[in-house]
Amino acid sequence: xxxxxxxxxxxxxxxxxxxxxxxxxxxxxxxxxxxxxxxxxxxxxxxxxxxxxxxxxxxxxxxxxxx
Numbered sequence: 001x002x003x004x005x006x007x008x009x010x011x012x013x014x015x016x017x018x019x020x021x022x023x024x025x026x027x028x029x030x031x032x033x034x035x036x037x038x039x040x041x042x043x044x045x046x047x048x049x050x051x052x053x054x055x056x057x058x059x060x061x062x063x064x065x066x067x
Contacts, residue, residue: 004059004061005058007063009051009062009063009064009065010044010065011067012034013051014048016041017045020045027041030045
């Protein structure tokens, strides 16, 4: 995996994806949990999905930043 190009998810992107897909929360519920607006939550979620799709389609390693 060291030779793979990386795509990095932020802590917020990972949390948004977890809340939406693992916890099955609505965007409104998840936004409240993250103490943000629904529109900001949507932007974070979309950014995370785009990075994951890029990694899967182009065979990149997906790194999750912990900071």
